[in-house]
Amino acid sequence: MATRFWLFKSEPTCYSFDDLMRDGTTHWDGVRNYQARNFLRDEIKKGDQVLFYHSNCKEPAVVGICEVVRDGYPDHTAFDSDSDHPDLTSSRENPRWYMVDVEPIRKLENPVSLSLMKDVSDLVDMQLLKRGNRLSVMPLSQEHFSKIISLSE
DNA sequence: GCCAACGTTGGC
């Protein structure tokens, strides 16, 4: 299957791109939304490219690129009542929530801010810019992916 | 199955 492109949101106070650079890899746990879950479980595959977006912070922006290194598998943090995102309606036998593993490729030379992206006509139909969008994991076209990277240079 | 109430997200 062809490489596909995605945008993952994270609040930098919670987990930033620098945290991912430091860790070298992470599992993208804690997603508790069915639409995002379906992407993680069914669509996002090893080798796919991901833009890392900082949300809910002073300057919301795409800050780095990463790559999926493991296909979707059950999010075990849901089974753990001591985790940050417990959901005991999910079990090992019948998991409700899924995650993938990612590794950083590189930090962008310059962050591509939300306000900049809003001003770029090629990006008007990007899902991130749609009104009321709240998905933390969303698909991205190759064109939008490439455009955002060119804006960071 | 409807829908009001509520909680969360996330930009500003």
Added chain:
DNA sequence: GCCAACGTTGGC
């Protein structure tokens, strides 16, 4: 801190 938008819950 405000608030619009959205998803989920639960009574009926």
